[in-house]
Amino acid sequence: MLHVPGYYEYCCRVKVVAGHDVLERIPAILERVHATRPMIVTDRGVAGAGLIDVMTEAMGDQVTIGGIEDDVPPDSSIEAVRRIAEAYRNNRCDALIAVGGGSVLDTAKGANIMVSEETDDLMAFSGVGTLKRRLKPLIAIPTTAGTGSETTLVAVIKDHERHQKMPFISYFLLPDAALLDSRMTLTLPPAITAATGMDALTHAVEAYTCLAKNPLSDANAVSAIELIAKHLLPVMKQPEDRDGRLALAVAATLAGMAFSNAMVGMVHNIGHATGAVCGVPHGTCMAILLPYGLEYNQHRNGHLTAELLLPLEGADTYARTPRNQRAQRVIARVREMNQSLHDITQGQHPRCLRETYDRDGNAAVPFERLPDIVAAAKNDPAVFLNPEDLDDEDYRMVLEHAWAGTPLDCTRIKRG
Numbered sequence: 001m002l003h004v005p006g007y008y009e010y011c012c013r014v015k016v017v018a019g020h021d022v023l024e025r026i027p028a029i030l031e032r033v034h035a036t037r038p039m040i041v042t043d044r045g046v047a048g049a050g051l052i053d054v055m056t057e058a059m060g061d062q063v064t065i066g067g068i069e070d071d072v073p074p075d076s077s078i079e080a081v082r083r084i085a086e087a088y089r090n091n092r093c094d095a096l097i098a099v100g101g102g103s104v105l106d107t108a109k110g111a112n113i114m115v116s117e118e119t120d121d122l123m124a125f126s127g128v129g130t131l132k133r134r135l136k137p138l139i140a141i142p143t144t145a146g147t148g149s150e151t152t153l154v155a156v157i158k159d160h161e162r163h164q165k166m167p168f169i170s171y172f173l174l175p176d177a178a179l180l181d182s183r184m185t186l187t188l189p190p191a192i193t194a195a196t197g198m199d200a201l202t203h204a205v206e207a208y209t210c211l212a213k214n215p216l217s218d219a220n221a222v223s224a225i226e227l228i229a230k231h232l233l234p235v236m237k238q239p240e241d242r243d244g245r246l247a248l249a250v251a252a253t254l255a256g257m258a259f260s261n262a263m264v265g266m267v268h269n270i271g272h273a274t275g276a277v278c279g280v281p282h283g284t285c286m287a288i289l290l291p292y293g294l295e296y297n298q299h300r301n302g303h304l305t306a307e308l309l310l311p312l313e314g315a316d317t318y319a320r321t322p323r324n325q326r327a328q329r330v331i332a333r334v335r336e337m338n339q340s341l342h343d344i345t346q347g348q349h350p351r352c353l354r355e356t357y358d359r360d361g362n363a364a365v366p367f368e369r370l371p372d373i374v375a376a377a378k379n380d381p382a383v384f385l386n387p388e389d390l391d392d393e394d395y396r397m398v399l400e401h402a403w404a405g406t407p408l409d410c411t412r413i414k415r416g
Contacts, residue, residue: 008214010261011171014140014151018180018250020242023058026097026139029177030063033137035095037066039088041108042099044070046143049187055099055141066093075158075275076103078166081110081122088115095137098175099184101196102147102156102282105140109155109173112138122157123166131170140175143184145248146196146283148203148256150178158276164376165272174260180253182246190236191348193248194341195283197232200224200252201334202267202286207258209297209304210265211385220258226311227251233337236344265386267293270398273376278365280356287341288352291334292398293386294327295408300387302327309333352405370399 017025030038042052047070056065069084088096088111098108113125116135125131140150149155155168188196204224207217228251235244270293271285294305306326310318312333321329341349350356356364365373374395377383383390390398401408 010214010216012151012257012260014174015177016151016180016253017177018246020182020246022179022181023055025179026059027062029139030095033095033176035137037064037093038095038097039066039091039093040068040097040099041072041084041104041111042070043072043104046100051143051184052099054183067091072100072104072107074103074281075279076107076110077158077160078122080107081114081157084111085114097139097141099141099143101142101144102149105142105147105149106155106157108138110157110168112136113168126166126168128169131172133172135172138175140178141184142180142249142252144188144192144196145185145252146199148200148252150175151253151256152260154260163276164379165276167381178253180246180249182242185245185249186240186242190239191345193236193239194345194349195281195287197228197248198287198290199283200255201228202290203255203259203264205290205308206264206267207262208308209301210263211387212262214262217258217262220254222311224251224254224258225308229312233340236341263385264382265293266296266383266390269380269383269386270377270395272380272382273373274365277372277376278369279358280364284350284356287338288350289402291331292402292408294331295410296398297387298327298410305330353403354405365403367403370396370403373399
């Protein structure tokens with residue numbers, strides 16, 4: 001996206017249907033896009049939780065399902081995209097219904113590229129603006145309140161051979177419809193609720209504070225931050241709260257609309273690299289790295305960070321906090337939220353990279369892997385619209401502090 005002062009573009013042509021019982025609208029939506037034989041794309045966790053059964057029961061016998069692919073990995077991969085595209089063709093499907101978190105939604109977007117373009121070379125369409133025509137119908141049903149992929153023009157697919165996350169950016173990747181149904185997040189485990197909630201918060205904060213912000217994306221971002229601040233911790237304590245769950249789902253969608261139009265910055269840049277190199281889940285990376293991105297950029301955009309104290313903590317706190325302390329208060333509040341989530345999940349929500357572990361209980365981010373993350377971050381385009389540049393030394397400084405869980409030494413940050 002071109003950054004020219006005073007100029008902006010905003011587009012979100014996704015039909016959003018939200019409520020406690022909106023899955024029943026799927027047949028009508030499929031009819032509107034002239035689809036009769038959709039493929040369901042999901043993962044084993046979603047299927048195992050019975051959410052596909054909830055969805056198919058809501059649709060009744062009005063829809064003929066062309067196939068169910070329920071083996072999407074936690075980190076979307078080129079291999080998974082190719083396998084699903086092949087199954088779509090073999091089963092003569094004419095639409096996709098993606099039911100899951102960000103990995104599932106991004107995988108469905110990738111598969112949609114392949115089946116719509118009738119190609120076996122997904123990577124030929126990576127980057128910005130490579131898609132030139134409308135894709136097959138896609139309905140997105142998020143089961144986490146985090147990625148906002150249901151209203152974004154972005155898909156991120158991992159190339160495991162190159163240890164790199166590849167971005168695909170096009171308005172043609174926007175789903176035809178997004179269904180936000182509170183039933184689909186009620187069974188979300190506490191640690192995932194925490195990580196995805198902080199993921200959505202990061203989307204909104206970076207959209208508001210990075211270089212391509214605009215008045216429309218700002219409105220989305222501020223609304224998302226207010227909803228997350230109000231509902232995330234209460235939902236962690238009362239996970240069966242359907243109103244709170246729906247509010248977080250709406251917040252994630254708003255944040256997705258914000259960053260899809262304003263893009264993101266160094267938090268996503270370093271987070272993409274950390275996930276690609278060490279396999280740390282994206283939401284976990286966002287939660288850990290958000291305060292460091294705000295600290296690093298503060299000399300450039302601290303006035304914008306300060307403005308976020310109002311939706312984050314309310315009018316009373318905003319009014320009684322001195323103007324020159326508001327940005328620091330926002331950063332402190334983000335760290336307090338991470339601490340509260342760490343406590344509620346009994347340590348499952350990490351506060352720093354040193355506290356992340358793989359499935360075997362080993363350190364997910366050994367200190368000696370930090371140079372590998374730096375190398376990967378330098379090739380990730382998410383940093384393009386960050387308010388301040390980063391070189392090798394800057395990346396290493398940020399990562400070392402994020403690894404140890406210590407605030408940045410702001411005197412070491414350049415003032416270029």
